[in-house]
Amino acid sequence: MSILHIDVYPAPVLKMKTEKILNIDDNIRQLAEDMLETMYKAPGVGLAAPQIGRSISLVVADPGEEGKTSPLILINPEIITHEGEACITEGCLSVPGYTAEVPRHQKIVVKAYTLDEKEVKLTLEDFPAIILQHELDHLQGILFIDRISRLKRSIYDRKFKKGTLNPS
Numbered sequence: 516m517s518i519l520h521i522d523v524y525p526a527p528v529l530k531m532k533t534e535k536i537l538n539i540d541d542n543i544r545q546l547a548e549d550m551l552e553t554m555y556k557a558p559g560v561g562l563a564a565p566q567i568g569r570s571i572s573l574v575v576a577d578p579g580e581e582g583k584t585s586p587l588i589l590i591n592p593e594i595i596t597h598e599g600e601a602c603i604t605e606g607c608l609s610v611p612g613y614t615a616e617v618p619r620h621q622k623i624v625v626k627a628y629t630l631d632e633k634e635v636k637l638t639l640e641d642f643p644a645i646i647l648q649h650e651l652d653h654l655q656g657i658l659f660i661d662r663i664s665r666l667k668r669s670i671y672d673r674k675f676k677k678g679t680l681n682p683s
């Protein structure tokens with residue numbers, strides 16, 4: 516297991532649409548384990564492959580309650596249905612020093628493959644649903660700062676240029 520380097524905005528890999536994974540092999544299994552370890556260490560609740568410099572369709576997440584881990588590893592995940600609206604303050608390990616509210620769906624159904632090549636369908640609501648929408652956006656080259664208002668984005672861009680964002 517190893518801790519991976521996390522790429523931050525404006526790294527080009529974060530803007531790229533990822534490739535589907537065709538072979539779930541030992542390299543992918545190792546990468547998923549390393550991503551989970553990297554996410555827990557950060558600490559974060561989700562991490563997508565582009566954030567560690569790999570433009571492939573893999574995300575890890577842990578929406579578990581405090582003190583209880585429930586790691587999720589999803590390969591080629593897709594949102595197949597969604598409903599409702601929800602909004603929480605989001606941050607991102609690749610966008611240090613900034614948080615903002617982002618409009619999301621309240622409930623989603625995600626289809627994905629697991630590490631043992633099984634197709635699964637997960638129904639998620641509220642916090643776990645929002646984490647997964649954020650992580651699946653990464654697979655399309657979309658960051659949460661791409662989904663905020665133009666006004667908020669221009670404030671972000673100004674602070675980024677001036678170097679006055681505050682990573683906590």
Ligand code: NI
Nearest residue numbers: 606607608609
């Ligand atoms: Ni993120």
